[in-house]
Amino acid sequence: MTATNRVIVLIDMDCFYCQVEEKLNPKLKGKPVAVVQYNTWRGGGIIAVNYPARDEGVTRHMRGNEAKKKCPSINLVQVPEVRGKADLSKYRDAGKMVADVLATFTPLLQRASVDEAYLDITELVEKKIQTNMNDLTTKNLNNTFIVGCDIKDFLDNVIKNKEFCTNNFKLAIGGLIAEEIRHEVFTKTGYKCSAGIAHNKILAKLVCGLHKPNKQTILPQEAVENFFEITSINKVNSLGGKFGQTLSEDFQITFMGQLAKIPEKELIQKYDEKTGKWLFNIARGIDFEPVTTKLISKSIACCKKFQGKAALTTEESIKHWLHELAEEMIERLEKDLQENNRRAKQMVVSFSQENNKKDISSSRTQPLTLYNLKKIVQTAFDVIKKNCLKADGSYHLKFVGLSAGHFEDVSKVREITSFFQIGQNSKGYQKHKQKNECNEIKYLIKDENFDSTEAPNLIENVYYQLTQELQENPQDLVFYDDSCRIKNNNETVFDSKDFVNDFEKLADNANFEFQQNKYTDQLQKPSSSFFVKYFDDTEDFEEREKMLQIIEDEKDDFQETCEDVNEICPECKKSIPKSELLAHKDFHFALKLSRDEKLFENSTVKSIETLDGKKMHKSVKRKANSNNALLTFFIKNQKEDSLDLTEICLECNKKFRKEEINCHMDYHAAKRIHLEINATSSSTNCKKNPPKIKTKTTNKSVISFFKP
DNA sequence: CATTGTCGAAAA
DNA sequence: TTTTCGACA
Numbered sequence: 033m034t035a036t037n038r039v040i041v042l043i044d045m046d047c048f049y050c051q052v053e054e055k056l057n058p059k060l061k062g063k064p065v066a067v068v069q070y071n072t073w074r075g076g077g078i079i080a081v082n083y084p085a086r087d088e089g090v091t092r093h094m095r096g097n098e099a100k101k102k103c104p105s106i107n108l109v110q111v112p113e114v115r116g117k118a119d120l121s122k123y124r125d126a127g128k129m130v131a132d133v134l135a136t137f138t139p140l141l142q143r144a145s146v147d148e149a150y151l152d153i154t155e156l157v158e159k160k161i162q163t164n165m166n167d168l169t170t171k172n173l174n175n176t177f178i179v180g181c182d183i184k185d186f187l188d189n190v191i192k193n194k195e196f197c198t199n200n201f202k203l204a205i206g207g208l209i210a211e212e213i214r215h216e217v218f219t220k221t222g223y224k225c226s227a228g229i230a231h232n233k234i235l236a237k238l239v240c241g242l243h244k245p246n247k248q249t250i251l252p253q254e255a256v257e258n259f260f261e262i263t264s265i266n267k268v269n270s271l272g273g274k275f276g277q278t279l280s281e282d283f284q285i286t287f288m289g290q291l292a293k294i295p296e297k298e299l300i301q302k303y304d305e306k307t308g309k310w311l312f313n314i315a316r317g318i319d320f321e322p323v324t325t326k327l328i329s330k331s332i333a334c335c336k337k338f339q340g341k342a343a344l345t346t347e348e349s350i351k352h353w354l355h356e357l358a359e360e361m362i363e364r365l366e367k368d369l370q371e372n373n374r375r376a377k378q379m380v381v382s383f384s385q386e387n388n389k390k391d392i393s394s395s396r397t398q399p400l401t402l403y404n405l406k407k408i409v410q411t412a413f414d415v416i417k418k419n420c421l422k423a424d425g426s427y428h429l430k431f432v433g434l435s436a437g438h439f440e441d442v443s444k445v446r447e448i449t450s451f452f453q454i455g456q457n458s459k460g461y462q463k464h465k466q467k468n469e470c471n472e473i474k475y476l477i478k479d480e481n482f483d484s485t486e487a488p489n490l491i492e493n494v495y496y497q498l499t500q501e502l503q504e505n506p507q508d509l510v511f512y513d514d515s516c517r518i519k520n521n522n523e524t525v526f527d528s529k530d531f532v533n534d535f536e537k538l539a540d541n542a543n544f545e546f547q548q549n550k551y552t553d554q555l556q557k558p559s560s561s562f563f564v565k566y567f568d569d570t571e572d573f574e575e576r577e578k579m580l581q582i583i584e585d586e587k588d589d590f591q592e593t594c595e596d597v598n599e600i601c602p603e604c605k606k607s608i609p610k611s612e613l614l615a616h617k618d619f620h621f622a623l624k625l626s627r628d629e630k631l632f633e634n635s636t637v638k639s640i641e642t643l644d645g646k647k648m649h650k651s652v653k654r655k656a657n658s659n660n661a662l663l664t665f666f667i668k669n670q671k672e673d674s675l676d677l678t679e680i681c682l683e684c685n686k687k688f689r690k691e692e693i694n695c696h697m698d699y700h701a702a703k704r705i706h707l708e709i710n711a712t713s714s715s716t717n718c719k720k721n722p723p724k725i726k727t728k729t730t731n732k733s734v735i736s737f738f739k740p
Numbered sequence: 741c742a743t744t745g746t747c748g749a750a751a752a
Numbered sequence: 753t754t755t756t757c758g759a760c761a
Binding site: 334 | 742
C-alpha cells in the first residue's frame with residue numbers, strides 16, 4: 033500500500049437525530065428542531081440541532097431552555113424514554129437503514145458510529161475509470177468542494193493532465209461516486225448527508241465537516257501541507273482528547289503543520305515506536321489504517337448515569353436499575369440473535385462509585401450463558417455487591433452499565449429439539465409416578481440426543497426458568513427432573529445435574545427436602561395445553577379435511593367440560609375465561625420458546641388461533657427461504673390462496689398445498705417426537721413397529737419446538 | 741448522555 | 753499466552 037493509492041470516503045449524516053425526527057414527523061421539516069433527552073432539568077440536554085436552529089444560534093450541549101430563549105420557535109423533540117432511560121433504538125434502526133444502502137456500493141464499509149461510515153471506494157473508482165469519464169463535469173460535482181482551490185480549476189487541471197492515473201483524477205472520480213452514494217442514500221432513506229473524500233480515513237474525516245449540510249469535500253494530497261497549517265492537532269481523530277493535549281504541551285504546538293516539523297526520532301523517543309511513527313506520518317497526511325469491514329457490532333451495551341443526588345445508594349434501587357438495563361440488553365440481544373445468528377458469551381458489568389470524593393470506575397467480566405433476565409440481574413448484582421458494598425452497608429453508585437460481547441455463531445441448521453410437558457394420563461406420567469412414589473408429577477423434561485450446538489442453550493433456559501418458577505410460585509406440586517443430558521460430538525455439553533446446586537439452594541431457602549432428581553415442593557402449573565393439530569399423511573385430501581373437523585369437534589367437547597369463570601393471566605394481566613386460560617398461557621409460553629428458536633419472527637404466521645378461536649395477532653413479513661415452522665403447527669386455518677397441490681414433501685414425496693407444506697413438515701417432526709415418547713414408555717422395539725399416531729387430540733399436550 | 745471500540749498494562 | 757481491567761476516544 034502506498035500513501036495515496038486508495039480513495040476513502042467518510043459519509044456523515046447531517047444532524048442525524050433531527051433528520052430522523054423530521055422524517056417521522058414531516059411537519060417539522062424546514063423548522064428549527066433540536067432533539068433533547070431527559071426533560072426534567074432545564075428543558076433537557078440537547079444532543080442534536082438542525083440547520084434552521086443552528087442559524088438562530090442554538091448549539092449542542094445547550095439545555096432546552098437556553099435554546100428556547102435563543103430561538104423561541106424551536107421544536108424540542110424528546111428522545112423517548114423506555115424503562116426510565118433514553119431509548120435510542122429509533123436512531124439505531126435509521127442508522128442501520130443507511131448502512132444497508134451504503135453496503136450496496138461496497139463491502140469495504142466501516143461503521144464508525146450510528147451516523148458515520150467509511151467506505152474504501154478504490155475499486156469502484158478504478159472500475160469507473162475504465163468505463164466512463166465524460167461524467168467528470170462541474171455539473172455532476174455541483175455539491176463538491178476542493179480544499180485549497182476552486183472546483184472548476186481543479187477539474188480543468190485534472191482533465192488537462194490526461195494522465196488518467198493521477199491521484200487527483202482518482203479523487204475526482206471518487207467525488208462522482210460519493211455524489212452517487214449520497215444521492216442513493218437520500219432516495220432510499222430520505223436522509224441527507226455530507227462526505228469527505230481523500231486518500232485515507234484521517235483526512236476524509238478531517239474534511240468531511242468543512243462543507244455541510246448535504247455537501248462534500250475533496251482533499252487532494254498536495255493541499256495537505258497548507259491545510260495543516262490551520263488544522264489544530266485536536267481536530268485529528270484520536271488526538272482530540274488527553275493524548276492530543278499531552279502532545280501539544282510536550283512540544284508546545286497547536287497545529288498539525290508544527291507537528292510536521294518535529295523529527296521522527298524525537299517523537300519515537302518521547303512516546304513509543306508505534307505512536308512516534310504514526311504521528312510522523314499523520315503530520316504529513318499519511319495514514320495506512322485500512323477500512324476494516326465490520327457490519328455488525330462486537331458488543332451490545334446499555335448504561336446509565338446517576339449524577340449527584342440521583343446516585344444509587346440502596347440495594348433495591350440498584351436491583352431495579354440493573355433490571356431495567358438487563359431488560360433492554362436482552363431485548364437487543366434477542367434481536368441480534370435473530371439477525372446475526374450469534375450469541376454473546378460474556379457480560380461486562382461496569383460501575384463507577386464515589387469513594388472519599390473520588391470517582392472510581394471499574395468493570396468485571398462474567399460469563400453469559402443465558403439470555404435470561406433474572407439470571408443476568410442476579411449475576412450483575414452479585415458483582416456490584418461484592419465490589420461496591422461499603423462497610424456501613426450502603427452504596428454510592430454514579431454509573432452502572434451492562435455490556436454483552438464475545439459473540440459465537442449459532443449453527444444455522446439445527447436438529448430437532450423438544451421440551452415436553454406431559455399430562456397426567458400419559459404413560460410417561462404414570463410410569464414416573466410409580467417409580468418415584470410421588471403424588472403428582474406435573475413436569476417431565478426429556479431430552480433427545482441432540483447433536484446441535486444451539487440446543488443446550490434452549491434446554492438450559494428451560495431448566496433455568498423452571499428453577500425460577502419453583503422459587504416464585506410455590507404451590508402444591510411435584511417436580512421431577514429426568515436428568516437431561518445433551519451431547520455434541522460425543523462430548524456432553526449440557527447436563528441437568530449442573531442445576532442440582534440451584535435446586536439444592538432453592539430447597540434450602542424454601543425449607544423443603546431435597547432429593548436428587550426429585551424436587552418435592554410446590555410449583556405452579558404453567559401452560560400445558562396448546563391443541564396440536566395433526567395432518568395425517570394420507571393422500572386423500574378430503575380425509576384430511578375430515579380429520580381437522582374431528583379435532584374441531586373435540587375442541588368443543590373440551591371447552592364444554594370447563595366452567596367458564598374468568599381469571600387474570602399473570603403474564604399479560606388480561607381477564608381470560610378459565611376454559612381458555614391454559615391455552616392462553618401456552619400462547620405466552622410458546623411465544624417465549626419460539627422467540628428463543630427465532631421461529632416466530634420468520635414464520636409465515638400472521639395470527640395464532642388459540643383454543644377459544646381467538647386470534648393472537650402477529651404481523652410479520654415472510655423472509656425468503658425461511659423454512660421455520662413451529663407456529664404453523666398451532667394454526668388451524670391458513671389462508672387459502674389456492675388449492676393447487678404444488679409442494680412436494682421431501683420426507684414422504686407426497687403433494688401438498690403450498691400453504692400446508694409447513695404444517696405437514698411439522699407433522700413429520702411431531703411424529704418423530706411421539707415415536708420417542710412411546711418408545712420410552714412402552715416396548716423397546718416399537719421403533720420397528722411404530723405405534724399409530726393419534727389423530728385426535730386429548731387433554732394431553734405437547735409443546736414442541738423444532739426446525740425441519 | 742449513551743454507546744461502541746481500542747489499546748496497553750496487569751493478572752491469571 | 754490469554755484474559756481482564758481501566759483509561760480514553
